[in-house]
Amino acid sequence: VCWCAIVGQQSEQKGAQHTSLGSPCVQCDDAGCHIILSGSQRVQIFTVGEMAEVQKAESVVSIAVDFGTAYSGYCFKFRKSKQIRMPKWGLEIGYDTLKTPTCILFDENKQFLNFGYDAIETYNRHKSKEEAKRLYLFDNFKMELYGKLNRALMISAKNGKKMRAIKVFSESLKFMKDHALDKIREHTAGMEYSACEATWVLTVPAIWSPAAKQFMREAAVQAGLIRDFDHERLIVALEPEAASVWCKQLPYDGFLEGDLGESDKIEDEPETQYMVVDCGGGTIDITVHEVMEGGRLKELHKVSGNNMGGQTVDKNFREFLRKTLTEDVFDEFEEKYPTELYRLMCDFSVCKRSGSNGMVQCPICFSTDSRGKTATRLICSESVYAQAAVLKGAVTFSTQPNIIQSRISLYTYGISTSEQFDEIKHKGRSSFENRDGVKFCNCRFYFFVKKDESIRFDEDREFSFSTVERDQTELNFRFYRTESKTVQYVDEEGVEEFGLIRVELPTAKKSREQSVRLKIKFGFTEMMATITDRKGNKTDAKLDFMTESLVL
Ligand SMILES: Nc1ncnc2c1ncn2[C@@H]1O[C@H](COP(=O)(O)OP(=O)(O)OP(=O)(O)O)[C@@H](O)[C@H]1O
Ligand SMILES: [Mg+2]
Known part of the structure; x- marks a missing residue:
């Protein structure tokens, strides 16, 4: 006997008639667990035993994934512990960051190779133009979900070739999932946990459309975070809301001026109103909340924002280079030295975050009278503290989904x-x-x-x-x-x-x-x-x- 995860779907499989979730399927020849396609919909069939096993699995750990335009990361927290753990990224190559670049690399057969710093490193090791062109490298792809969207969306890699967006997103999430489960094993002296023993939180920009949220949910199912029928194990959280949940338990000190009352934390002072602005790589998201009795939050103004994240600065820098070097020279540079250009843009991004004047060095000589280096100066600042707010708030949100009491x-x-x-x-x-x-x-x-x-x-x-x-x-x-x-x-x-x-x-x-x-x-x-x-x-x-x- 099989069970169908999608209510009312008539399967293409011979003789299989699917009924509502929870009712046994009639006349099914094949009791094995397999995936079939019906039109554009993915239908999953599970044996009764499997489904019961997944549903009875207790959620022992919450894992929050912040899938960012520029950087992605995750953190986890065991139900019975207060401690939130977050891995460090890039240690092998001299970095120490809470998130890793949202870059994913596939080989010429569209098989997953690497994610994050490793993807960039692997890509950069392919020195020759021809080698690099064979690989599929995707970055900044989260913003593809902004605006018109359908399941068949194709997105372009650095080499100009296209892949299905759902695959790019689901392979990225699968990487995060596997990484998280490995880390959890390390932290629990080798105890094996499976994805279905976790409650997953996936953060999305507040300005994401319902279609984009659904797309992320379907990508999470494909990535194996949850099963189709177990949708409650995945909570979609809004990035600035998650950040707000984190901010509300911060000490009052340093946030407000004047009479602070007796409270230590923002959440202990009902009627406090505050705004959270999350300036990410792709989007800027804003929420305005009021603290209610008991520390829950009320949304005062509907979430708002736009797509003018930090990467618009990167795009403009690129345009600036193109104009400065002339379009012909820049286009030739891009054509002949894709990895060098990529490295230059990465340096630019690192430079923005360095908190001091930075130097972006251009790896080749653009003209005969040039001294061989082109440099741009920047001055920026950023708090490491803020970087973790979305993730830490998201993992808290998973245990108290009612923490935002009302929304506009x-x-x-x-x-x-x-x-x-x-x-x-x-x-x-x-x-x-x-x-x-x-x-x-x-x-x-x-x-x-x-x-x-x-x-x-x-x-x-x-x-x-x-x-x-x-x-x-x-x-x-x-x-x-x-x-x-x-x-x-x-x-x-x-x-x-x-x-x-x-x-x-x-x-x-x-x-x-x-x-x-x-x-x-x-x-x-x-x-x-x-x-x-x-x-x-x-x-x-x-x-x-x-x-x-x-x-x-
Ligand atoms: N000090 C800084 N000044 C200006 N821009 C910065 C600074 N630090 C980081 N950035 C830019 O912020 C972006 C990364 O921020 P963040 O990690 O919050 O984005 P994200 O979560 O990946 O994106 P999103 O939330 O929009 O999907 C990058 O574009 C980076 O270049
Ligand atoms: Mg973000």
């Missing part, structure tokens, strides 16, 4: 629903007739939440409905968002379709329409939907922000 909605969210067609009210709007000849208008906007509304982290917004056809066993709701707070129909200007909710009605009876409640949580870091039938049976409803029908 970025948009007005709703679905399109059908109501009986009224020739005057619905004039000119799209309609359809059911099999009993009843005409419906199908573009009514049903509000779940309005823009700027404060929603508790655990608050459900509900929609009760009856099926249009008697024998309906599944239905799809189109999910919409808009900046408007007074929208009435989904065909109005400014209303954007951005997701699909698939609802399976497992207890469908042919004789009557079904009454069901769709509940969606909007106050957490990801939206979550459940379906409750008349008898109170609950199932997860699949929210899909990357369906192919959507142009995002």
Whole structure:
């Protein structure tokens, strides 16, 4: 007997009919665990024994992964310990950092080679242009998830060749996972822990779209952090929120001026309001929180930010070099010496963080009258302390996901629903007739939440409905968002379709329409939907922000 991890999926496998999660699959020939593809969806089948094993595994450790545009890292904390551990990176090559560059290297057959400093080192060892060109080196790829996104997204390596983005992301996460589990083994005198004994936290920029969060979740499943059916083992945390969770337990001293009251820590002083600005490589993310009684946080202003992270400086520096050296010379340099250019850009980045005047040396002579070196001076500063805030806050968040008590909605969210067609009210709007000849208008906007509304982290917004056809066993709701707070129909200007909710009605009876409640949580870091039938049976409803029908 097999179990299907994706509700309602009809598998391409001969004879396999998948039903809702938790019900045994009927007529399945093959009881082995394997992965099959159905359209663009990945469907995983597990034997009953395996699934039970994964679900009963106790989460003994929390592992938070900060997958940054420029640098990535992780930390872990055992449930029963207060200590948060974070590995040091780059020691073998003279660095000592809390994160490693987000660079991943594949060989010419697209097989994973290295990640981080090791990826750069390996790439740089390939001295000749031809050798380097055969390898696939990716850096700065996190920002590919900003803006339009779909599962088939391809991204370009340094050599100009393309690979599937989901592979690049999932191999990066797999590296982090394996590294973390190895480190945990080292710290526990060789005790073996598997990924399913951990609760994973993956941090994402606050400005990430639901599609980008879903993309990261799917990459995490492919990387083996969690199994499809065990989605609760992965918490998607917002980077500036995680940083805020860390900041709130810092001493008051040094943060506020004037009368500090009796409290030692920010979280001990209700009504304290503060802003966290996370200036990363790709994004700048901002949150504004107020400390509530008990130390939990309330979001005062919706998360905001932009894509003007530190790497826009790197891009501009590159453009500056191109203009200074002339485009022809620069392009020839890039073509002939890709590794040298790469090294130069790395030096530039290191130089920005050095906290003092720095020198970026150009490894070749650009013109006959040049002295052979080109240098640029920079003055910058940074605190090592701040670097760990996102990770340490994220691991804390995993044990207290309710720590952010409420959030402000970025948009007005709703679905399109059908109501009986009224020739005057619905004039000119799209309609359809059911099999009993009843005409419906199908573009009514049903509000779940309005823009700027404060929603508790655990608050459900509900929609009760009856099926249009008697024998309906599944239905799809189109999910919409808009900046408007007074929208009435989904065909109005400014209303954007951005997701699909698939609802399976497992207890469908042919004789009557079904009454069901769709509940969606909007106050957490990801939206979550459940379906409750008349008898109170609950199932997860699949929210899909990357369906192919959507142009995002
Ligand atoms: N002192 C500094 N002054 C200016 N820029 C700096 C300084 N230190 C680091 N940077 C830049 O900050 C970026 C790295 O910051 P960080 O590690 O927070 O980013 P990230 O987490 O990788 O990115 P993101 O969170 O946007 O995905 C790099 O672009 C780096 O060049
Ligand atoms: Mg970051």
